[in-house]
Amino acid sequence: MVTLQNSTLEKSIKVERVIGALKGTTPGPTTIFVGGIHGNEPAGVFALHNVLENLKKKDIPVKGNIYAIAGNLWALEHGRRFQKEDLNRLWSRDKVQNLRNGAIQHPKNQDVKEQIDIYITCKEILDNNNGPFYFFDLHTTSSETMPFITVNDNLLNRKFTSQYPIPIVLGIEEYLEGPLLSYVNELGYVAFGFEGGQHDDISSIENHMAFVYLSLVFAGCIIKEDIDFDHQFGILAKYAISTNSFFEIFDHFKLKSNDTFSMHPGFINFQTIRKGQELAVYNNTEISAPHNGRIFMPLYQHQGSDGFFIIRSIPLFFLKLSALLRRIHLDQFLTYFPGVNWQTKKKQALVVNRKLAFFFTKDFFHLLGYRSKEIDKNHLIMKNRETVTRKKDYKDTLWWKKK
Numbered sequence: 001m002v003t004l005q006n007s008t009l010e011k012s013i014k015v016e017r018v019i020g021a022l023k024g025t026t027p028g029p030t031t032i033f034v035g036g037i038h039g040n041e042p043a044g045v046f047a048l049h050n051v052l053e054n055l056k057k058k059d060i061p062v063k064g065n066i067y068a069i070a071g072n073l074w075a076l077e078h079g080r081r082f083q084k085e086d087l088n089r090l091w092s093r094d095k096v097q098n099l100r101n102g103a104i105q106h107p108k109n110q111d112v113k114e115q116i117d118i119y120i121t122c123k124e125i126l127d128n129n130n131g132p133f134y135f136f137d138l139h140t141t142s143s144e145t146m147p148f149i150t151v152n153d154n155l156l157n158r159k160f161t162s163q164y165p166i167p168i169v170l171g172i173e174e175y176l177e178g179p180l181l182s183y184v185n186e187l188g189y190v191a192f193g194f195e196g197g198q199h200d201d202i203s204s205i206e207n208h209m210a211f212v213y214l215s216l217v218f219a220g221c222i223i224k225e226d227i228d229f230d231h232q233f234g235i236l237a238k239y240a241i242s243t244n245s246f247f248e249i250f251d252h253f254k255l256k257s258n259d260t261f262s263m264h265p266g267f268i269n270f271q272t273i274r275k276g277q278e279l280a281v282y283n284n285t286e287i288s289a290p291h292n293g294r295i296f297m298p299l300y301q302h303q304g305s306d307g308f309f310i311i312r313s314i315p316l317f318f319l320k321l322s323a324l325l326r327r328i329h330l331d332q333f334l335t336y337f338p339g340v341n342w343q344t345k346k347k348q349a350l351v352v353n354r355k356l357a358f359f360f361t362k363d364f365f366h367l368l369g370y371r372s373k374e375i376d377k378n379h380l381i382m383k384n385r386e387t388v389t390r391k392k393d394y395k396d397t398l399w400w401k402k403k
């Protein structure tokens with residue numbers, strides 16, 4: 001049990017691993033929310049605590065089950081991002097395999113201890129509840145920002161997230177090693193992240209609460225009429241930046257451990273930038289924008305290895321084209337081309353020899369639902385995000401059936 005203080009709200013709450021759980025009286029989906037996987041981001045934990053209390057107080061009928069889980073309890077208590085290792089970078093395939101085997105007898109730090117506990121908690125929920133399952137991972141950012149969604153690009157995630165009136169950024173997992181959500185997506189479930197605002201901004205809690213209410217309605221755990229839906233929707237809708245809210249990352253400024261990096265003050269997430277505009281000082285050199293676009297996740301804290309990203313909106317035409325190409329499984333024909341081979345017989349990943357298959361760009365594979373990983377200078381592993389998704393589990397949901 002740890003105590004969390006919010007000085008602005010003059011409120012403190014006590015939380016355990018399971019912040020709260022609500023069992024419905026009728027069958028339905030299972031929704032799992034994780035707050036505070038980064039200990040310096042308590043807004044999501046406060047929001048989850050508040051929403052569950054409100055649902056109980058007002059005796060709102062629940063279909064299925066709702067679970068709210070706290071991430072890095074030690075780090076939350078200490079107001080730090082993590083102790084020794086970022087808990088949101090420990091979920092790579094190998095590391096999860098070790099958890100599954102029970103191979104970690106003596107966790108080397110508090111963060112790994114927390115990971116084991118979260119893994120066991122989630123496994124118990126998955127084993128003892130019925131699907132469809134939905135995972136939501138709640139965060140805040142170091143820079144000032146409007147709320148937005150980050151999502152691994154598969155058609156299930158795309159369709160579910162298109163219900164929210166805020167920007168949706170696709171494909172960030174290609175730039176991160178071992179985030180929790182990529183692991184959950186590999187299990188095939190709808191899973192994505194919500195960034196509710198700046199760490200200490202008081203509106204971040206309100207934004208998170210609105211997000212949790214909308215998520216529960218969209219997943220079918222509660223009905224619109226039982227909450228003030230229009231009000232909650234409005235809290236997020238005021239941040240909509242365009243009618244088409246999907247964005248993709250097309251540039252990334254990566255830092256190495258001994259680099260010095262100082263972002264110029266005043267950049268707000270999603271702010272439009274021009275080619276040549278001065279953005280930051282990196283190892284005593286001025287860095288300017290290589291393209292026009294929008295700045296994304298500029299680094300304004302000491303811990304972190306991503307200086308900034310540049311994003312652009314994805315034209316609706318490409319969103320539709322890529323959905324179509326994925327549905328007809330165009331990728332099945334790619335191995336007829338020289339330099340493109342299946343990695344294994346399961347056909348979940350392609351190995352691309354860039355010298356032979358130079359005409360296939362990363363963008364083209366993205367269109368078909370692949371995420372890329374460089375294995376060496378000449379070879380890419382392209383992993384299909386669609387094949388693992390459990391589309392069948394969601395086929396009867398209202399949001400999936402909606403045209």
Ligand SMILES: [Zn+2]
Pocket residue numbers: 038041139140
């Ligand atoms: Zn975070």
